[in-house]
Amino acid sequence: MSTNLSSRMSTLRVSPTTALFAKVDEMRRKGEDIISLNVGEPDFPTPENVKEAGIRAIREDFTKYTTGNGIAPLREAIIEKLRRDNGVTYGMDEVAVMVGAKQALFAALCAVAGEGDEVIIPTPCYVSYPDMVRLAGGTPVMVPRNDDFSLNLEAIEDACNEHTKAVIICTPDNPTGKVYGEDELRTLAEIAVRKDIFIISDEIYEKIIFEGNRHFSVSSIEGMKDRTIVVNGFSKTYSMTGWRLGYVCGRRDVIANAVKVQSQTTTTPPSISQYAAVEALNGPQECVSYMASEFGKRKDYVQDRLSKIPGVICHEIQGAFYAFFDIRAFLGKEYEGYGVIEKDTDICEYLLEKHHVAVMPGSAYFAPGFLRISFASSMEVLKMAIDRIEIGLNAHKC
Numbered sequence: 001m002s003t004n005l006s007s008r009m010s011t012l013r014v015s016p017t018t019a020l021f022a023k024v025d026e027m028r029r030k031g032e033d034i035i036s037l038n039v040g041e042p043d044f045p046t047p048e049n050v051k052e053a054g055i056r057a058i059r060e061d062f063t064k065y066t067t068g069n070g071i072a073p074l075r076e077a078i079i080e081k082l083r084r085d086n087g088v089t090y091g092m093d094e095v096a097v098m099v100g101a102k103q104a105l106f107a108a109l110c111a112v113a114g115e116g117d118e119v120i121i122p123t124p125c126y127v128s129y130p131d132m133v134r135l136a137g138g139t140p141v142m143v144p145r146n147d148d149f150s151l152n153l154e155a156i157e158d159a160c161n162e163h164t165k166a167v168i169i170c171t172p173d174n175p176t177g178k179v180y181g182e183d184e185l186r187t188l189a190e191i192a193v194r195k196d197i198f199i200i201s202d203e204i205y206e207k208i209i210f211e212g213n214r215h216f217s218v219s220s221i222e223g224m225k226d227r228t229i230v231v232n233g234f235s236k237t238y239s240m241t242g243w244r245l246g247y248v249c250g251r252r253d254v255i256a257n258a259v260k261v262q263s264q265t266t267t268t269p270p271s272i273s274q275y276a277a278v279e280a281l282n283g284p285q286e287c288v289s290y291m292a293s294e295f296g297k298r299k300d301y302v303q304d305r306l307s308k309i310p311g312v313i314c315h316e317i318q319g320a321f322y323a324f325f326d327i328r329a330f331l332g333k334e335y336e337g338y339g340v341i342e343k344d345t346d347i348c349e350y351l352l353e354k355h356h357v358a359v360m361p362g363s364a365y366f367a368p369g370f371l372r373i374s375f376a377s378s379m380e381v382l383k384m385a386i387d388r389i390e391i392g393l394n395a396h397k398c
């Protein structure tokens with residue numbers, strides 16, 4: 001039989017998070033007690049008023065295709081949110097609702113970058129960015145960040161050439177928990193203007209931000225609205241991962257291109273979710289501050305525990321719900337039944353198989369030698385999980 005599959009697909013990875021999810025599922029089905037800290041979704045239920053709005057939408061038969069860029073009341077609610085939170089005013093054709101922030105990112109990339117184009121990605125980065133760039137036909141250019149995970153602005157500028165179309169940033173950041181400062185973002189904006197490139201700003205963790213830090217959207221800098229493509233969504237802020245809804249905002253022609261991608265793939269975002277999302281944005285916001293404060297307590301616990309493990313380096317977690325910590329001190333050590341462990345991926349395998357805790361390897365985010373845990377689990381679960389990690393890491397032979 002012919003093996004003439006798409007050559008573009010051969011350059012894509014299965015999302016490492018999805019792959020690990022499948023392995024954990026298989027082990028659990030065999031009856032193993034696995035604690036899973038690998039998945040990036042809030043453990044809170046979707047707020048009641050939002051669920052009710054979804055149920056109402058079904059009862060009232062809003063169960064059909066919608067306009068390709070999303071229903072007008074939702075785009076209006078998004079515009080109001082952006083005005084309120086970012087101080088930026090968008091028109092109705094400068095915003096499009098998408099099937100999750102993930103589709104919004106992919107559509108934005110297709111809108112601005114194709115064959116022969118390059119997109120700069122500061123690393124560590126969200127697992128999907130490079131593969132999305134490739135799927136759009138472009139080439140990802142990975143630029144390591146500084147040791148404290150701030151942007152290496154000089155390196156970003158040096159990486160720009162006549163093929164560069166955009167740089168993707170995420171703030172607050174998955175996987176590092178970094179929140180970029182206003183000064184840093186202003187300098188990045190100056191580079192974008194000098195090099196005539198877009199900034200794709202993934203702001204999905206905007207509301208999960210910890211004391212002493214402030215979210216700043218690069219789109220709010222004077223003259224940057226048209227050069228910034230803001231991606232945001234409902235998955236994290238309103239605990240709506242399964243409703244599959246996000247949005248993209250930017251220059252009219254960029255959004256028109258992104259909507260073309262949607263119209264030729266998923267047609268529209270889900271109708272029921274869109275009505276629920278109107279309620280999420282326009283309804284009471286206490287659920288958002290409640291979740292952020294709960295994440296804050298867990299962050300304090302996780303950061304404190306990890307920092308106390310000799311050999312682990314855990315930077316300050318400023319936002320999102322991940323700890324990204326350096327475990328290079330444990331590489332090159334011998335663990336019973338595993339020989340000398342040289343890579344973060346092998347440490348993950350060892351922790352999963354021997355200590356029954358699932359964590360993500362830094363190499364999935366283009367930062368080998370690190371581990372990422374999500375603290376979107378209860379305190380009891382986090383306590384047990386970190387006990388297992390600590391015991392596991394320390395079980396090497398001297």
Ligand SMILES: Cc1ncc(COP(=O)(O)O)c(C=O)c1O
Pocket residue numbers: 040099100101102103126170174202204233234235241245246
């Ligand atoms: C940085 C980042 N961007 C985008 C997404 C995708 O979010 P959505 O569920 O809205 O597609 C995620 C999900 O984990 C994420 O971590």
